Amino acid sequence: MSVAISIKNAVKRYGDNTVIPGLSLEIKDGEFFTLLGSSGCGKTTLLRMIAGFNTIEGGQFYFNDKVINNIPPEKRNIGMVFQNYAIFPHMTAYQNVAFGLEERKIKDPEKRKRVEEMLSLVQISELRDRKPENMSGGQQQRIALARAIVIKPDVLLMDEPLSNLDAKLRVEMRSVIRRIQKQFGITTVYVTHDQAEALSISDRIAIMNKGVIQQIGTPFEVYRQPRNIFSATFIGESSLLDATYVQDGSVDISGYEFTLAHLSKRLERGEAMTLCIRPDDFYFAEEGLSGRIEECTYLGSNYEYIVALDNGSQIKADIKATGEMIEIGTKVFVRFNEERANAFSKEGGNSLMEYYDEEEN
Amino acid sequence: MKKRISFDYWSAITLITLVFFILFFLFPVLQIFIQSVYDSASGTFSLDSFKKFFSRSYYTSTITNSFKVTIAATLITMVTGTMMAYFMKTVTIKARKIIDMIVIVSILSPPFIGAYSWIILLGRSGVLTKIINSLFGISFSGIYGFYGILLVFTVKMTPLMYLFVSGALEKIDSSIIECSENLGCHGVRKIRKIVLPLIMPTLLNSAFLVFMRIFCDFGTPMLIGEGYRTVPVLIYNSFIGEMGSDYSFASAMSVIVIAFSIVIFSLQQFVAQKSTIKMNSLHPVKAEKKKGAYGFFANFFCLFVALLSSLPLLVIVVLSFRRTDGIYYYNEFSINSYIKAFDTAGSAIFNTFAYSIVAMLVILFIGVLFSYVSVRRPSFVTKVIDVIITMPYIIPGSVMGIALILGFNKRPFVLTGTAVIMIVAYIIRRMPYTIRSSSSILRQIDSSIEEAARSLGSSKSRAFWRITFPVMVPGVISGALMSWMSIITELSATVLLYTTRTQTISIAIYQEVIRGNEGVACALSTILLLTTVISLSIFFRLSGKREIAL
Ligand SMILES: Nc1ncnc2c1ncn2[C@@H]1O[C@H](COP(=O)(O)OP(=O)(O)O)[C@@H](O)[C@H]1O
Numbered sequence: 052m053s054v055a056i057s058i059k060n061a062v063k064r065y066g067d068n069t070v071i072p073g074l075s076l077e078i079k080d081g082e083f084f085t086l087l088g089s090s091g092c093g094k095t096t097l098l099r100m101i102a103g104f105n106t107i108e109g110g111q112f113y114f115n116d117k118v119i120n121n122i123p124p125e126k127r128n129i130g131m132v133f134q135n136y137a138i139f140p141h142m143t144a145y146q147n148v149a150f151g152l153e154e155r156k157i158k159d160p161e162k163r164k165r166v167e168e169m170l171s172l173v174q175i176s177e178l179r180d181r182k183p184e185n186m187s188g189g190q191q192q193r194i195a196l197a198r199a200i201v202i203k204p205d206v207l208l209m210d211e212p213l214s215n216l217d218a219k220l221r222v223e224m225r226s227v228i229r230r231i232q233k234q235f236g237i238t239t240v241y242v243t244h245d246q247a248e249a250l251s252i253s254d255r256i257a258i259m260n261k262g263v264i265q266q267i268g269t270p271f272e273v274y275r276q277p278r279n280i281f282s283a284t285f286i287g288e289s290s291l292l293d294a295t296y297v298q299d300g301s302v303d304i305s306g307y308e309f310t311l312a313h314l315s316k317r318l319e320r321g322e323a324m325t326l327c328i329r330p331d332d333f334y335f336a337e338e339g340l341s342g343r344i345e346e347c348t349y350l351g352s353n354y355e356y357i358v359a360l361d362n363g364s365q366i367k368a369d370i371k372a373t374g375e376m377i378e379i380g381t382k383v384f385v386r387f388n389e390e391r392a393n394a395f396s397k398e399g400g401n402s403l404m405e406y407y408d409e410e411e412n
Numbered sequence: 413m414k415k416r417i418s419f420d421y422w423s424a425i426t427l428i429t430l431v432f433f434i435l436f437f438l439f440p441v442l443q444i445f446i447q448s449v450y451d452s453a454s455g456t457f458s459l460d461s462f463k464k465f466f467s468r469s470y471y472t473s474t475i476t477n478s479f480k481v482t483i484a485a486t487l488i489t490m491v492t493g494t495m496m497a498y499f500m501k502t503v504t505i506k507a508r509k510i511i512d513m514i515v516i517v518s519i520l521s522p523p524f525i526g527a528y529s530w531i532i533l534l535g536r537s538g539v540l541t542k543i544i545n546s547l548f549g550i551s552f553s554g555i556y557g558f559y560g561i562l563l564v565f566t567v568k569m570t571p572l573m574y575l576f577v578s579g580a581l582e583k584i585d586s587s588i589i590e591c592s593e594n595l596g597c598h599g600v601r602k603i604r605k606i607v608l609p610l611i612m613p614t615l616l617n618s619a620f621l622v623f624m625r626i627f628c629d630f631g632t633p634m635l636i637g638e639g640y641r642t643v644p645v646l647i648y649n650s651f652i653g654e655m656g657s658d659y660s661f662a663s664a665m666s667v668i669v670i671a672f673s674i675v676i677f678s679l680q681q682f683v684a685q686k687s688t689i690k691m692n693s694l695h696p697v698k699a700e701k702k703k704g705a706y707g708f709f710a711n712f713f714c715l716f717v718a719l720l721s722s723l724p725l726l727v728i729v730v731l732s733f734r735r736t737d738g739i740y741y742y743n744e745f746s747i748n749s750y751i752k753a754f755d756t757a758g759s760a761i762f763n764t765f766a767y768s769i770v771a772m773l774v775i776l777f778i779g780v781l782f783s784y785v786s787v788r789r790p791s792f793v794t795k796v797i798d799v800i801i802t803m804p805y806i807i808p809g810s811v812m813g814i815a816l817i818l819g820f821n822k823r824p825f826v827l828t829g830t831a832v833i834m835i836v837a838y839i840i841r842r843m844p845y846t847i848r849s850s851s852s853i854l855r856q857i858d859s860s861i862e863e864a865a866r867s868l869g870s871s872k873s874r875a876f877w878r879i880t881f882p883v884m885v886p887g888v889i890s891g892a893l894m895s896w897m898s899i900i901t902e903l904s905a906t907v908l909l910y911t912t913r914t915q916t917i918s919i920a921i922y923q924e925v926i927r928g929n930e931g932v933a934c935a936l937s938t939i940l941l942l943t944t945v946i947s948l949s950i951f952f953r954l955s956g957k958r959e960i961a962l
Pocket residue numbers: 065070088089090091092093094095096097
């Protein structure tokens with residue numbers, strides 16, 4: 052049985068250092084929810100507050116309608132997967148997975164059945180009787196996952212579980228985690244600093260910066276409709292261009308006019324804004340923003356160009372590698388996909404797109 | 413919050429540890445300070461004892477004696493230990509493994525065995541003395557006094573110094589040496605410019621350690637010193653011995669010794685802080701085959717050290733199996749000495765094992781649990797205790813013995829003459845080591861495994877007992893074996909605290925030596941030695957290493 056988690060005004064301090072100044076969050080029942088942010092932004096801290104390993108200086112944590120602030124970790128029925136796996140070094144794989152069941156006084160044959168099922172689900176049945184010291188990181192992580200899930204937790208918490216694995220294993224484990232999470236429908240809070248991982252694995256993502264949530268949304272939303280300039284630059288790459296609002300969705304960039312498809316209806320003429328444009332949304336044309344090629348890199352399927360625009364800004368453009376590479380120094384005209392560009396207010400950096408028209412800025 | 417002040421399991425351990433150290437360490441040591449200025453005859457306070465000490469060269473000479481012999485032995489072992497370490501690490505030495513084994517056994521062998529067997533070899537009527545005298549037609553009357561003590565300590569401490577320095581040499585990456593050679597730095601110059609500076613911090617630290625060990629040793633100067641009296645001997649004599657017991661005087665001297673110890677200890681801390689070098693070696697320097705005089709000398713030197721360290725042990729073991737009537741040894745195999753040993757010292761053997769095991773159990777119980785609190789739930793109180801437990805390191809055994817007697821020879825705490833006071837002495841002296849080693853083991857165990865257990869439903873204390881504790885056990889047991897070996901050979905505090913009912917093997921050996929019952933003494937020493945070797949093999953099995961850390 053899994054639960055919805057809701058956090059109201061959570062505050063965390065270490066001495067005088069306020070790490071989380073007042074954070075609220077709703078996580079739905081059965082959802083795969085990811086906390087994404089750079090190192091030191093407070094992800095682990097928040098996760099450990101949910102788990103019960105950190106004191107809570109303010110606010111309420113709920114599992115469904117029940118306040119859990121003062122419930123000790125062992126009574127919260129959580130499954131936790133740690134960054135360093137935290138496999139019990141003196142126990143075999145089987146004993147590791149069985150541990151939580153033993154703590155719940157579940158006896159053989161049920162215990163044996165559940166452990167065996169779990170081991171085969173994460174595909175490590177053959178390691179059953181081995182100690183962790185001679186296992187690879189990937190194998191240890193599978194045990195950690197099995198150990199956390201076998202107890203049928205209400206909530207599964209994972210703190211950068213894949214960051215110690217090599218690139219190939221990481222992608223493989225992503226799908227293992229995703230598959231098992233969906234199969235059991237456990238509400239999952241997943242912490243990572245890796246945006247590709249977050250985008251590929253989550254139902255929803257919360258982007259955190261310095262203990263404050265910048266945006267919560269589906270992978271599509273956080274990538275395509277960033278709520279503020281922090282999200283836009285944190286996820287994926289973006290080039291920034293200064294622009295001024297003209298009218299009816301059209302903006303002026305150093306004398307050249309573009310018409311953005313989804314610009315907010317509430318803007319006033321002359322309002323200063325910043326446009327964020329993804330590298331793959333740029334293209335070269337007969338006319339547009341003029342500039343010179345400054346650098347070019349061949350990336351296999353794409354050419355990556357750095358273009359110094361005549362107005363002083365610099366952009367990065369990914370162009371399909373169909374023709375010849377354009378040489379450095381060549382004069383080009385740059386345009387971008389007006390469907391997809393995002394605009395943010397010059398002050399405050401909040402989105403000026405119609406998706407956020409309902410919200411108060 | 414309510415949680416803060418709740419009194420749990422862990423605060424109980426902290427409290428027990430605190431009370432234990434206050435009652436059995438701070439309180440008795442405080443008694444020394446009081447006694448040293450308290451004149452029991454008139455019931456007034458005075459500095460007479462200190463005046464008495466400093467006014468007569470008979471007393472003050474013990475300090476110069478102690479320092480002379482300690483400094484000389486320390487300096488020599490620094491040279492010999494370093495030479496041996498350098499040879500063993502850079503030159504292929506024959507029988508390297510055997511040498512290493514001998515070195516370790518010799519380090520862990522009972523400290524006074526050395527003095528005793530050198531008397532058998534080079535004493536007035538020693539085996540070697542006779543050979544020398546008949547060979548050269550001289551009348552060498554045996555090695556006693558300054559040179560005797562110096563010989564014993566040099567032979568005993570060179571292996572220890574070797575062990576420390578080779579640990580440091582192991583951390584030098586071979587690329588550093590190669591690099592210096594590429595830059596044109598060879599031979600003696602290379603050693604002086606590169607190797608020595610890199611091992612200097614370790615060398616200095618070990619020198620301080622060796623210094624303290626020699627300075628505090630009671631058995632060796634007592635047995636072989638004769639007229640050459642060192643401070644621990646004088647403390648013992650003035651407390652127990654010839655001139656009747658003068659508590660006030662013995663206390664005053666203890667205070668002086670503590671003062672010296674503190675100075676030396678602070679010096680060591682200061683030097684250690686100034687000169688730490690972080691080294692981490694991927695490719696330790698490899699031993700190479702060296703031809704010619706250098707290679708020969710290196711081999712000869714290492715073998716010679718090993719021979720000298722094993723000689724005292726061999727002598728003891730061999731003599732223990734020779735038939736003897738107490739004065740003469742006959743060329744016959746016999747286990748008579750053992751039968752006599754069990755007859756006369758059976759209770760001593762029993763006591764040794766009983767006391768040391770009880771002491772170890774207490775040390776393990778409190779030490780492990782307290783180290784957990786101090787590492788995982790540090791508080792003001794645990795920090796205070798952490799400071800207190802560094803003090804027994806610098807209090808010599810004889811001083812601790814006196815402190816315990818002064819603290820517990822009158823109401824309300826009468827413990828003198830009981831087994832309890834001896835066990836307490838062992839606990840106080842060894843607990844700090846266990847707390848330290850357990851703490852460092854704990855720091856290496858990731859705390860997340862305990863959190864994993866809690867997330868799986870274990871309470872705090874269950875998580876400790878089912879997860880952290882079992883992971884700690886092998887390391888803790890290894891450390892405990894080390895402590896145990898030093899407890900069963902403890903003499904300097906024991907000799908002040910025992911009574912006929914509570915004597916131990918080391919006391920029995922000491923007494924048999926004094927009485928001239930050498931066969932029994934050798935048999936008892938062999939029993940101790942055997943115990944050490946067995947413990948050592950268990951230790952190696954448990955730790956899976958071929959090294960020891962002291
Ligand atoms: N036990 C602690 N004591 C003091 N400060 C801490 C502690 N744990 C974390 N912090 C601080 O809190 C901030 C957030 O840490 P953390 O939650 O670990 O970040 P993240 O997991 O996002 O990398 C950091 O600045 C860190 O220094």
